[in-house]
Amino acid sequence: MNSQLFYHHIAKLMLVCFLFATCSSNNNSTPEPEPAPPVTDGDVKVLVTTADLSQDLKWQTVDYGESSNMSPTTITLDPTQRYQEMDGFGAAITGSTSYNLMQMNTEDRAKFLKETFSESEGYGHSYIRIAIGCSDFSLSEYSLCDNPGIENFALQSEERDYVIPILKEILAINPSIKIIGSPWTPPRWMKVNNLTDRQPHNAWTSGHLNPAYYSDYGLYFVKWIQALESEGIPIYAVTPQNEPLNRGNSASLFMGWQEQQAFIKEGLGPRLRDAGLETKIYVFDHNYNYDNMADQYDYPVKIYQDEAAASFVAGAAYHNYGGNRQELLDIRQQRPDKELIFTETSIGTWNDGRNLTTRLMDDMEEVALGTVNNWCRAVIVWNLMLDSDRGPNRDGGCQTCYGAVDINKNDYKTIRRNSHYYIISHLSAVVKPGATRIGTSGYTAAGVMYAAFENPDSSYAAVLLNNTDEKKRIVLADGTHHFSYEVPAKSVVSYRWN
Template identity: 30%
Template sequence: MTTWISSTPQERLQVQHIDAAQVTSSQDLQLDGNSYQAIRGFGGCFNELGWLALQTVGEQERNQIIKELFDPEEMNFTFNRAPVGANDFADHWYSYDEVEGDYELKHFSVERDEQVLIPYIHAAQQWQPNMKLFASPWSPPTWMKRPKAYNYGRLVMTPENLKAYAQYFVKYIQAYAEHGIAVNQLHVQNEVFADQKFPSALWDAESMKVFIRDYLGPAFEAAGLDTDIWLGTLNGPEDMAFTGGYGMKLDNYNRYVDEILFDDDARKYIKGISYQWAGRAAIQRTHASWPEIELIQSESECGNGENTWEYAEYVFHLVNHYFRNGATAYTYWNMILDDQDSTWGWWQNSLFTITADTHEVRRNPEYYIMRHFSQYVKPGATVLGTTGHFNSMGIAFRNPDGSLVVVVQNALDHAMPFTFADPEHNEHSVQVTLEARSINTFVVD
């Protein structure tokens, strides 16, 4: 028996049960006998504005939203992200130590996070006690930068700064551990190529290599941390205002990665690479050149706040693209937002919208796209090789319990016949008609 879950612009998460079609082969989509990477799972980012919006609804509704996001029987977000200090969806900019010249970090404190981000994460842990978390900074403390501002600029590469900044991360991980939150991965800088109006910092390849090799890696070792260091998050190559010595062409972007990974002393500390935004253009090349390096997608492209079905269809293609090119996780960006303008002028899509005036809760189209994957594709599932005309619109996974999950889109404006075949197991086959503009998940137990 196969469970078929279907969503269209008009109806969402429609469930029915169908019998196997006994199809022995399919030109639409069929398994080719290959299996690839095991995935960590799906998640989103714990942003301040999401938690603050969530406080405007009643306790019962607030708990329901958290349940839908993190309950293993619902969205099942198991692999999530947190900012180290302020990001672009913080209520205002801050770091954990803004005392000029405090190289010993005597004034380091996560007191602000204790009011917003840590309660947000604790709420998720009620449903996901073994949740995995990766963290990344948007900006170092301003006194370590030139210019001394949260937005724009870069870390000043003095030994005193580099040593203190490495200890800044050690203290962050230790402080979160004291609150019962394990930071499993540190991704050294959000969007290394982007000089933004919100908290940001540029890192050229040489600076990143030196910091990881000579300061951050040794600091983690000396502190006995088991947090993995990741090269990321990488947001290039195209359409980015990176001016750190490499141009915006794809070949030069790949050179950035190679410059770091070919240094064995730096490479030994790097457990993976995270890509987002235009990094989608580089992931295939990196996966081919460095197949031993784990890759994840670290931030789904956010749209412009209109939350349309058309953009959700684009996100479906992003999920498909990243997993087909070696990624082991897909991370959404703003899980929850209100419907007001952002703190810096670009409002964005979210899974949930909570209207500021009426406190109405809306589940947006991307909520359903993510759920078509994350509810049914479990951590540890392997990506399966497929062939067929729907290959760019579908993907298959094998869950740890042996169940088969196929997620497929009909992007056309009319219904389409569709067959799926597992040549080794005819009882896994599917033969249906996909509704126009639909997303479909098939679960074969």
Template identity: 25%
Template sequence: MRYLFFILSFCSVFYATAQERIISTENQQWQVQPAEKVKFPKGVTVEKVKVNINQPLQEIHGFGGSFNALGYKALTILPEEEQQKVMADLFSDEGTAFNLCRMPLGANDFSERWYSFDEVNQDFDLKHFNIEEDKKNLIPYIKFAKKYAPELQVWASPWSPPMWMKHNRHYGGRATNMQWGPLYGDNMEEIFANNRFIMEDRYLTTYANYFSKFISSYQQEGIEIYSVQPQNEVQANQFFPSCVWTPQDLHRFTEEYLIPTLSEDHPEVSVLYGTLNMDSVEYVDVLMKNSKAQGIGVQWDGIESIEYIKNNYPNIEIMQTESECNNGLNNWFTAEHTFDLLYTSFKQGANSYMYWNMILDDLGLSTWMWRQNSMISIDRYTQAVTYNPEYYVMKHFSNLIQKGAHMLSVDSNKDLKVLAFQNTDGSIAIIGGNTTDEDQYFKLDMDGKTEKVILPSHSILSIPFSQKINH
């Protein structure tokens, strides 16, 4: 269940003492403990953390991960009953309660193979467009999730256009994973200064229609796409599916072709720029000049640009589109790193946060042989299911923070990583993380009421509060 409490009594509004605290450490995750009276050891430094109830910040739109083909392949290793449990633990209110998830528009590095929806050369009328490959894994994966989260919102971005729409006629930007040897040229500044996409009207028009046909095809499968972003990692020149765009040409495609096409065909679908994989305010400024896009998607390696976007474009949506994939070790060290990414993203102004692979098998290998982390690992031989530490890191946020919540202003020592969120029902979640080697001690002041809190070294702590109302 979501840890929300509704207690009514009778005059002014105040918050009850937390009824429990939820803590995760390297050895034990998601330990629900009664909120007993806390005593600080003598001689320790006690900080102050003040939650400003009357200073709401950005609205929180949700949490999720990415639907990838290899994730569904791993899930189907399990017997039906175990599959149901795993999906419930991701999408039901008792689990991570994900409400906002990503999918690739065509192939990505965790697809079974390279494909696009139309690889017939110069098929400008898209007569050969089809989503047959998605019917094997992605569509069943999404429909499975919607059994537990009927209101789940799904957004999409391509890793690469069809190969015939690119100058290099290849799904990647370079031939191998050895150094940065590209398919043509070896000057990296030159590569990132030039598009891979062919910037001619007939290609641009067709590509915008390609997005529209994707949305229509998914609607026919009973899946609504609520938002799209025109390119995953706009400045990634990978040997797996990828496509470099300059900001000027991405702006041209999005403003002159994609947005007008979708406004006509699918006005219910929003367009966000992204996903940005670098901290470049110059790139952002080019994109947002006279823009009709509703927002920007920024992933972990562009995280430092979120604050700039929030300060300079305060009325747009900011989505954290991808948590760092790491190296497949799925250990507590990477869990702490993910906490830091969550903390920084929301502190700087993000409205939502996406994990990457929700499920993988025990190897965690992409089709292009990059081993990565996942929230849940499934052993190919024993069918053992392992909930990795990052599953619980996400749960510390997503289980307690509802769609429509607002982050609250918090005054504290900069060395204390503490966030506060208020849900639409008035309940509040305090979430703190301590990635240092020393315990941290603070007095939590919320609406004039104080509580003592010990944040153990290398731990994540969530404290849910109910709202009491007196008349």
């Protein structure tokens, strides 16, 4: 080989290596999820993700320190200071998500679901939200009783062919997973234009629930719960209406607080009770700012003011498409006896949803730690999986949303993880259902945010965000043990130790 040809081959090889390295480090080409392997060779299990993905849900271990601890960057856990019990963390298994999962081959789907939901071989996602009937991420618009008369209730093809098979596969991996259901619309024959004229409103969008059907609609929930339970799918909780102040969704219903209070008191609550169901009811299920409707402010608290309605209600659910998470604290202060959960948030083209450099930091602060530190027992994000065209989706629904993961529509195999998958995994990997959020004291700094927990097995967990440009050596102490770990710049770190 002459020297000119030799150097030509070397140049080509260097170019290939450069392109490979560039693609590997590009946030737009996230590798497929790796399972969370058992870690046994250290005192503390540590899960790390950096915004540049130089560490990508990477498990490590550290050992307890042997000498006394005098570090000024020490965070000390206080298990005597106890806050809310945790129910779990997860994403929505919509019709679109289920469809995409069913397009994968059996082996690839099983691998992804195990990595996502397994307690021992994955990240242990522990809560799922599903629609009662269609949502704006369904394959069509439908209810479970489109023909007038509650006797015509029946599960439809979306449930039978997509959602139920996926839920069964998930439950086989994690039998203790919690499931919450929300309707986007009741059957159209139950809807009226307003509560004065009560003229038929034969449309999927907007309208009001006719009070004459409160009991039938309560039975609709009962039949849905029983139909899924007959398939081996237990329902932990429901909300009476997804986004009750949003008239504009492709499938929607307006249900102000007075209407929801009456429906719970006269229909949903008594029907669940009479059927012997212990399914929890969470009210509201909408934005922190009540869509700026002054007469709807403090929506959950107004429902609680009727003792008969409140007796059926576990608490309230919130989304973050408007307002500030401080509203959670306000509702908690007014009714500390009622629970709070967070049930929906989205990423998309409007918030640079695939830019992990910013989204991982912002979503960890706002959605994950922000809601947990404001008394939420659960954190649930929107679609677990959408395809690379942000679908399947429909006119009138969100055309610009990304999933917690996106799957390549060309092969239904290549998976890209987005910020929502990371934030849920960092919580669920170390904070187990039944854990209690506990107090902390000591080190604080701008850009550093954290929460600590005691798990049911008496292990401790902590989740920490370092949203600064500097690595920080932070010490965690529990009164008996302490250990230090150098937290990378722009990273999320989760810890669990006995």
